[in-house]
Amino acid sequence: xxxxxxxxxxxxxAVPALALxxxxxxxxxxxxxxxxxxxxTSASIRIVVTSFGRSPxxxxxxxxxxxxxxxxxxxxxxxAWLVDGLRLWSWAxxxxxxxVLAFLVGLVGEPPTLMWDGQDGNGEWIGGMAVGYPAVGAxxxxxxxxxxxxxxxxxxxxxxxxxxxRPGxRPGxRLSGRSSHGDSHxxxxxxxxxxxxxxxxxxQIRVRRHRSxxxxxxxxxxxxxxxxxxxxxxxxxxxxxxxxxxxxILTSLGRHPIRIGDLGPDxxxxxxxxxxxxxxxxxxxxxxxxxxxxxxxxxxxxxxxxMILIDPPTAYFSxxxxxxxxxxxxxxxxxxxxxxxxxLGSGALVLAGILGCIGNxxxxxxxxxxxxx
Numbered sequence: 548x549x550x551x552x553x554x555x556x557x558x559x560x561a562v563p564a565l566a567l568x569x570x571x572x573x574x575x576x577x578x579x580x581x582x583x584x585x586x587x588t589s590a591s592i593r594i595v596v597t598s599f600g601r602s603p604x605x606x607x608x609x610x611x612x613x614x615x616x617x618x619x620x621x622x623x624x625x626x627a628w629l630v631d632g633l634r635l636w637s638w639a640x641x642x643x644x645x646x647v648l649a650f651l652v653g654l655v656g657e658p659p660t661l662m663w664d665g666q667d668g669n670g671e672w673i674g675g676m677a678v679g680y681p682a683v684g685a686x687x688x689x690x691x692x693x694x695x696x697x698x699x700x701x702x703x704x705x706x707x708x709x710x711x712x713r714p715g716x717r718p719g720x721r722l723s724g725r726s727s728h729g730d731s732h733x734x735x736x737x738x739x740x741x742x743x744x745x746x747x748x749x750x751q752i753r754v755r756r757h758r759s760x761x762x763x764x765x766x767x768x769x770x771x772x773x774x775x776x777x778x779x780x781x782x783x784x785x786x787x788x789x790x791x792x793x794x795x796i797l798t799s800l801g802r803h804p805i806r807i808g809d810l811g812p813d814x815x816x817x818x819x820x821x822x823x824x825x826x827x828x829x830x831x832x833x834x835x836x837x838x839x840x841x842x843x844x845x846x847x848x849x850x851x852x853x854m855i856l857i858d859p860p861t862a863y864f865s866x867x868x869x870x871x872x873x874x875x876x877x878x879x880x881x882x883x884x885x886x887x888x889x890x891l892g893s894g895a896l897v898l899a900g901i902l903g904c905i906g907n908x909x910x911x912x913x914x915x916x917x918x919x920x
Contacts, residue, residue, distance in 0.1 A: 552708035559702035579679035641699025775892030785880035838903030845896030
């Protein structure tokens with residue numbers, strides 16, 4: 548039967564293939580598309596960005612950033628099966644996944660734009676500005692970056708479990724040259740770290756479990772999500788970049804200016820989910836399935852951000868010129884600095900859930916301690 552560390556190492560090797568698949572899908576599914584906003588018309592020039600860069604693709608104009616990612620993804624997938632020790636590979640893959648996500652944030656935060664003009668069928672001059680807004684492919688890109696990061700974390704955990712499980716090994720993979728008496732003494736000390744007993748008033752034994760590093764991280768990471776959501780009260784998630792009396796600003800408490808009566812489920816549900824995830828692990832020891840719920844909440848917040856990017860907040864502005872002629876325009880909120888906080892907060896929940904699942908599987912039970920080694 549496959550050991551626990553080998554199963555985690557197998558997951559670390561297999562997950563990068565999901566990132567590569569998501570990257571292949573974005574060859575045909577646009578990551579950025581100017582047709583995603585309401586101002587796009589049939590006469591407008593269209594901007595499309597895929598995992599190859601601007602479309603249509605011209606080999607001479609391939610951008611180095613996209614080429615590097617295309618080289619890095621197959622390298623991560625293939626090298627995972629060629630090496631035995633995954634420690635260095637895991638660190639490299641984790642960093643690469645973070646870089647891929649940061650590149651996506653940069654693309655969405657500073658999308659490509661193009662000023663265009665022309666004439667319609669009646670000879671009237673028309674024109675405008677095309678902006679590449681996030682499309683469905685941005686979600687595939689995010690899945691690929693998250694998959695690489697998860698693979699790296701699983702690889703590091705699998706290597707740690709593997710080194711701890713070696714005969715005569717200690718945490719970190721160091722070899723112990725002590726005698727069997729020293730090993731027994733060390734084992735008893737290790738058990739005492741995991742379990743402490745104290746008599747209660749009714750002379751019963753109360754057992755307190757020592758939490759592992761992964762469990763401590765799973766308790767602390769949801770606090771990062773809370774901090775990110777608090778920061779987004781003042782740091783806009785979406786904001787219009789035009790000067791005017793009525794700018795479009797979206798925060799974690801909804802449209803600015805904030806009105807209590809306008810708080811709907813799209814605002815209250817993310818706040819409730821983040822606060823509950825952070826509170827539950829500090830109030831009580833959650834059940835084993837709670838870590839899976841935290842992962843699903845983190846993924847759901849990613850999906851919600853994608854929906855906001857696809858359908859950004861808008862406002863219609865109307866006025867009159869000096870001659871009394873009416874004119875108007877649609878103001879669209881574009882991604883702002885708060886989007887990075889949203890990604891950080893939801894990513895922290897996903898990572899907390901993964902570490903919580905691993906901590907639950909590593910949890911020692913009193914009946915296991917009673918068995919002979």
